[in-house]
Amino acid sequence: MIPISYIIRNIKKHKITSILTILGVTLVVFVFAGVLMLSNGLRATLVATGYDDNAVIIRKASQTEVQSIIPYDQAQLIVASPEIAPAKDNRPLYTNEIYVLINLPSRTDSTEANLVVRGITPKSFELRPNVKLIAGRLPQEAGSEIITGESASERFVGCGLGERVRFGAREWTVVGIFDAAGTGFDSEIWGDITQMSDAFRRPVYSSITFRMADTSQFTGMKDRLENDRRLTIEVFREKEYYANQSRTITTFINITGTVISIVFSLGAIVGAMITMYSAVANRTKEIGILRALGFKRLSILLVFFLESIFISLTGGMLGVLIAYFLRFIRISTTNWDTFSEIAFNFEISSQIAILAILFAVIMGIAGGFLPAVRASRLKIVDSLRSA
Amino acid sequence: MSDSMVNIFGLYKSYYRDSLEIPVLRNISLKIPEGEFLALMGPSGSGKTTLLNLLAGIDQPTSGTLSVAGEEISQLNENELAKWRSRHIGFIFQFYNLMPVLTAFENVELPLLLTKLTKKERKEHVETALSIVGLAERMKHYPRQLSGGQEQRVAIARAIVTDPSLILADEPTGDLDKHSAEEIMILLTRLNQEFKKTIVMVTHDPRAAEKAKIVRHLDKGELD
Structure with a gap:
């Protein structure tokens, strides 16, 4: 050589x-x-937005929360599932949320971009331990108050702490900022579900997320819920659900x-x-x-x-x-x-x-x-x- | 037969330029016994280098037989020839032809990389070869740091390091001043006399040729 x-x-x-x-x-x-x-x-x-032991339910064939509608009567049947783990207060750990897309101008070039407004329940935080309030406080159930994800607060006009932003025919005050550890939630606006369904006139949920007591039961539970004739839904592991979105x-x-x-x-x-x-x-x-x-x-x-x-x-x-x-x-x-x-x-x-x-x-x-x-x-x- | 290092019989070599056949060597027959020092002289274009290349097995004859170091080399294929060359031939060129990016030591070591010698054995061989040519102190120098005469001595060390049967030298003094040329000729004579190496040297230089034991002349492709 x-x-x-x-x-x-x-x-x-x-x-x-x-x-x-x-x-x-x-x-x-x-x-x-x-x-x-x-x-x-x-x-x-x-x-990373999804958690291993969380399951997400959306309407059948809707693929994402945007197109998903879950009527209240179906939601009641779902949240009665025995596979749902108990929360700290011993009640089932689930959240039913609504998910709406709005347009807001960006801070840098004032072009409009879509962002997500999520109507949450008090359990939304318990289900997503990575999401933490880093400034301000949580929104009250009454009143037009919202909290914004860290990136949303930086990138959109009116989304910073104490600022006001208009959507859903109302003006909202940003009372808190949350950090979602670099996940997709960082780019969202969160507010109380009752206020959001009022503002957007949506008497339905977009999705239901719950903690499974035992993740090995996932397949059995999925089969049971999806084959229930009263329900028109699909069940995903939360991680898989977000992976599909990418x-x-x-x-x-x-x-x-x-x-x-x-x-x-x-x-x-x-x-x-x-x-x-x-x-x-x-x-x-x-x-x-x-x-x-x-x-x-x-x-x-x-x-x-x-x-x-x-x-x-x-x-x-x-x-x-x-x-x-x-x-x-x-x-x-x-x-x-x-x-x-x-x-x-x-x-x-x-x-x-x-x-x-x-x-x-x-x-x-x-x-x-x-x-x-x-x-x-x-x-x-x-x-x-x-x- | 066995004491002949080179045995050439009825050798022809021609080149083709387009469809024109240009004969270079005609009906050459030559026996060179082991231990010989032969100088091959002749004008440019007489076929000296072609004959040397044929002896080295880097060119193939058109017809005739060509046995070198006991092997009928016109019958060998490319890879067999390469192997045979690495064992039997030491080549010295007019322009030294050292690898510019390698040191004197590494240049001399090159042909040993084709052998099974260990690194340590290679080092011993290289040092011996370099001390024979008197350049043991210049091992780490690159060719550009050496004079023409020194470069040619490194080239000679490279040619003898494998202890080849036959040393072929193509105008070894052609590019050197008188003094360096003399040194090279003394070295080649010593290789012949002291180390019993068979040498075939192509040269224009009558002073170089007179150091050889026999001088043969090539003219228009024929040997005198």
């Missing part, structure tokens, strides 16, 4: 070409990793992102190919000497192949490293499954890092293959004769 130091020192020797090629790969890998981190972050935010948008981001990355990568591959072809051209004589010393074609092929892979690997690792810092950027987008705005962070995972570096290596292989084959095919006599 030709020593690795020969490969690495040759890369170092042609600094500018090598660096430019590495940067090309870095850029592509950065975009690729960034896109994956984007959809991963979105998914993670939504999945599916459309994450699939879209992943597909567009991958397509864009692949198109970009063609540029990087051509760059690597040009670099490697010129490396072969510059070292034609060296190739002849190595062959004359007794190195086989395969060794020569390997030298240039490894050189290309080494360059792309360096670029790949650099790309992932830079993409890592995207974690500190918080962005928001409309979730197309719920039509509401959601704020989240880019989120890296070891899987994404490996995938991105693998992508870089593939670029190196694609760019290095033809030049390496060319190098290995040179005739010894011809290459020795070259200047």
Whole structure:
């Protein structure tokens, strides 16, 4: 084998070409990793919104709370289920909520965006231990008072503590801010359910969420409730329910992102190919000497192949490293499954890092293959004769 | 037969330029006994380097038989030839042809990487070869840090480090000043006399040629 130091020192020797090629790969890998981190972050935010032992019930085939309607009589049957765990007050731990989309202008550019108003019950907090009031107080059952999630309070006009905001033909006062630990609830407005159903004239619930006493009973309970002829509902584990909500948008981001990355990568591959072809051209004589010393074609092929892979690997690792810092950027987008705005962070995972570096290596292989084959095919006599 | 290092019979070599056949070597027959030091002279284009390349197994004859170090090399395939070369041939070029990114030590070590020697054994061999050429102190230097004569001595160390049967030198003094050229010729003579190496050297330089035991002339593809 030709020593690795020969490969690495040759890369170092042609600094500018090598660096430019590495940067090309870095850029592509950065975009690729960034896109994956984007959809991963979105998914993670939504999945974290759900709790393992909570179950969510919505109207059959409505997919999300937006389209869901659960009449009061059906709700009464559901909350009588024996599988529901007791709350601190020994009554069943469930909450029936309404879920309405409204438009509010954003603080930054005053364009309007959708956000969720959730009518809650006192048990809503007990069911979601990650949601905590961080400023102000809870809204009273009477009166037009609301609390807002931390991101909603930052992003929408009138949603800060003590501010007033108009929707549902009423003016509401923000009396508290809650932190939902980076979950989807952070982008919501919460108010008392009675006030909300009055304001929006909705004498129905959108969803019922309850704590299961024993999560292993989930399947049996789901079967029983969904097959009950009096009910037209669907039962989900809360985690699964929120994961489903991220599916459309994450699939879209992943597909567009991958397509864009692949198109970009063609540029990087051509760059690597040009670099490697010129490396072969510059070292034609060296190739002849190595062959004359007794190195086989395969060794020569390997030298240039490894050189290309080494360059792309360096670029790949650099790309992932830079993409890592995207974690500190918080962005928001409309979730197309719920039509509401959601704020989240880019989120890296070891899987994404490996995938991105693998992508870089593939670029190196694609760019290095033809030049390496060319190098290995040179005739010894011809290459020795070259200047 | 067995004491012949090289045994060439009825050797022809021609190149094709488009469909035009250009004969380079015609009906060459040559026996070189083991321990010989042969200088091959002749004008440019007479086929000297082609003959040397054929002996090294990096070019194939058009017809004729060509036995080197006991092997009929015109019958070997590419990989067999590569293996055979690494065992039997030490090559010295006019322009030294060291790897610029490798140190003197690493350059000399290169052909040993094709052997089964351990790292420690390789180190011993390299040090021996470099001390024979008088460059033991320059092991860590890169080619650009060496003079032409020193570079050529490193190249000679690379050629002898595997203890090859046959050393082939293509104009080894062609790019050197008079003084360095003399040093190289003294070294080659020593390799022949002291280490009993068979050497075939192509040269234009009559002063270099007179150090050889036999001088043969090639002209228009034919041996005198």
